[in-house]
Amino acid sequence: MAYAGLDNPDNGAASATGKRRRRSVRDIGVVLFEGFSLLTAGVIPEVFQMANEIGAARSKDGALYDVRFYSAEGGSVACSSSIDVWTYACDTRNASGFDALFIVGGEGAQSAARDERVVGWLREVLPLSEVVKPIGEGRMLLEAAGVGSSGASNGTADSPQQIAGAEGEDPGDAADRDEPAKTVLMLVKRDLGIEVARETAGRLSLRSPGLLAALLSDTSTTTQAEKVRASARWLKENCGRPISVSDAVRVAAMSERNFLRCFKQEIGVTPSEFLLQTRLDMTSRLLAETDLRIDKIAKRCGWINGDRLAKIFRKRMSLTPSEYRAQARRLAPDDPS
Known part of the structure; x- marks a missing residue:
């Protein structure tokens, strides 16, 4: 199942990288650190998994999104609620890009921004990734890697990162459930169509004005x-x-x-x-x-x-x-x- 939950599906493949395994799968990375916000991180695989299920039901293709969590050393990482999440290591030796890379917020962001293992890995993968989305305090890690908010995405002008917005947001507001969900839904809309994105949002009760505005922003189809x-x-x-x-x-x-x-x-x-x-x-x-x-x-x-x-x-x-x-x-x- 191409989905990263709270358990490690490979039971220890901590050196796994973000390399694309086949073109039909979108590689999604989520960077975590001790004390990260589970509210922020958890919605990312949740939305992608629902999109996988809805998309698979509408076609014969398999799951489109493969989501993996990453941290400095890999292994178990505790969130701010003391719940452990399994992660893969930020390994610069085999670093490669992602279709989308999320950097979550939380109380441990400042310490993580001083961890050269994470920062060095980000310097390697950021130029190779299509969409990069810092959330809340996650911007500290981008800044430590030498990338500001305005350079958070090197995708096209239509990238979900830019549609969702990265500049001028208040970190406290951005670190909630809606901000990452909006970016994920825009990716789903781009890859699987607006109907799949709408159904995904509906099943997960993601109905805030900002989320629906993002889904309805395509004037060519609405x-x-x-x-x-x-x-x-x-x-x-x-x-x-x-x-x-x-x-x-x-x-x-x-x-x-x-x-x-x-x-x-x-x-x-x-x-x-x-x-x-x-x-x-x-x-x-x-x-x-x-x-x-x-x-x-x-x-x-x-x-x-x-x-x-x-x-x-x-x-x-x-x-x-x-x-x-x-x-x-x-x-x-x-x-x-």
């Missing part, structure tokens, strides 16, 4: 109407979270002015009205069908608190939430049982 409908689905699926119309604009990957115009034309109402009505529908259903407290329903439906919910309800329904609940239950048909 019309404005499709982008608007996708953003409307996203608003409906995420209305219980503290989201706004600005988030929907990012999901659609359109200018705000164009998005507002196209949304009204395609859906029939403005995005803000659509979000408001979606939340009201969800709130009304919970009031009628459950005994949840008003404050709890408010938080579950994205209203922040009960006072905000009550204000909106009085304005739109001419009833308080409690009055609506009582009325809905009076009008409900009797249970035949």
Whole structure:
């Protein structure tokens, strides 16, 4: 199985390198160090593995992505949560390039940036790798190897690294689950198509605005109407979270002015009205069908608190939430049982 999980599939081949074994397989490397962020590192093989499964189900070809973890000495490396992950050694004697190389963040990055074994290996493999993605504090290792953020990728202008963005990001924000997932999904989109990338994101519940915007950014295969409908689905699926119309604009990957115009034309109402009505529908259903407290329903439906919910309800329904609940239950048909 072309997938690197938390265990070593070869039980000790610590001198393995990033050499391409056959052209049909994409070699993916993930550089780790003591105290690395498992949240960041774990999503990389997770997304690639899901893409392997979906891609294999759609064709007779085998797995496309082979993901391996690397560290200074190889062997077991502990993350910040004290979970051990098996790695291959950063061996400069047989170093070769990767189709994509990720350098994760975490509290041990500063020490790793002083480890000449890792830095020397990076100097060898970086010029030979198509896409290089530092995540959060992982940039320290690139800088130690003499490569800044602006030179993090030597791929084409369409490389996932550049689409995902490397410059000007806040390391604290970049070191979460979304940043590496976005780059991986762009690679999947390039190699296997936008439908496989979308299905991969959906199965793993990767639905943040930035991720969906990256998947929808290919205007040659996605019309404005499709982008608007996708953003409307996203608003409906995420209305219980503290989201706004600005988030929907990012999901659609359109200018705000164009998005507002196209949304009204395609859906029939403005995005803000659509979000408001979606939340009201969800709130009304919970009031009628459950005994949840008003404050709890408010938080579950994205209203922040009960006072905000009550204000909106009085304005739109001419009833308080409690009055609506009582009325809905009076009008409900009797249970035949």
